[in-house]
Amino acid sequence: MGLHRVVIVDLGTGNLRSVSKAVSAVSPKSEVSVSADPAAISGADRLILPGQGAIGTWLNQFRQGPELEEAVMRGLRDKPVLGICLGLQALYRHSSESGGQPGFDLLAGRVRHFSEAESDFGGVRAQSGGKIPHMGWNRVRHCKEHPLWQDIPDGERFYFVHSYYVHSEDPEQVAGETEYGIRFTSAAMRNNLFAVQFHPEKSQYAGLTLIKNFINWNGDC
């Protein structure tokens, strides 16, 4: 493997410095930058799309200029991309957060609040006494084989912190699932995209292994 140019897309939210430090820790030779510059994003050979907080604010940042939106959307089509947290949720058609937000519609499904699960599944709180946000180390069960799962045991724990979850409509796109009152999609895959609800940059060895797998991934499943 030669030198990788990794751009962490900076939409102003989340602990971007930790993502950058994690990439440098597992791949000291990679050139890592945190940037919202369309040229840098276009010139990267892989993208990490992290995000935390309110998805409405995050998407507004994304849509602030046509060049940025265009560069990221192109990357989502043709580069290996790792989405983290909002970077997973934004790939779906719709999120009920922030009064309802349209997403990129690249994966089949929608994003709901854990409290909305009550009507469909009998309720996160009712079933498990679960708190919202879902915060802490939970298990991720592998649903599909994928290069990003290499050296990560099925059922390994990762660090989660979120109040909205992905309800997938296409099982072929579900790479991993987690239980929290309900079973939700905690890792999604489609061609060059891999996206996770948990925070690999805060999930110690398991998280660093996943980031290392991403750096070495050619974008094929």
Added chain:
Amino acid sequence: MPLAKRIIPCLDVDRGRVVKGTRFVNLRDAGDPVEVAARYDAEGADELTFLDITASSDNRDTIVHVVEAVAEQVFIPLTVGGGIRMLGDITRMLNAGADKVAINTTAVNNPDFIREASGHFGNQCIVVAIDAKEVDPGPDGMKRWEIFTHGGRTPTGIDAIDWASRMEQYGAGELLVTSMDRDGTRNGFDLDLMRCITDRTGIPVIASGGVGSLEHLVDGVRTGGADAVLAASIFHYGEFTVLEAKQHMAQNDIEVRL
């Protein structure tokens, strides 16, 4: 329930050094924060909390450098508390590599700050720290606790249970509840306080103050209903490792990350 209960070592930092006091006074030196943090990470800590207890504002930048240095090598969630007064203070901590900030005095002085901070950064990074002390029972004969600010020096007259519930409504993502009566005593958590708060709220609660044995950690989860337990002195002086604490909890059928 597959979600693990968390063990969180707490590092009180004064002018760049880890210290630990008893009942908020009598500080003892417990080491370099970066070294201590790296050791807890290696032992399997689920998160780390840094409370900046530096009194003078001259040394306020010190904690930012500590967080930066820790975040370079430790890849678990970091919470920083102490001296958070403005949105800019939160930005500074998050940019340094912190994932959450713990807010106490500012929340009491201006509760709307919590609403504002949570709206701006998301509730996942806003922890409200509650320092509570038992006071005389109410007219109904039930136990009561009041909250204190400024590192436990200033009484407020505010009921701790009502405050916890109000902070949840204002957008806190988590509560860090410290019993001032127990802090540093090694007599165990104030389990009645913890249970009252965990029963009244629907956000994660971290129990703090008084851990002297591994059994106390089990009690905090089982009897107190806490989602996470925070301890300082049992880990700082090498009495128990974080791994031993987790193994003890696992033996007591508590789900932990091993």
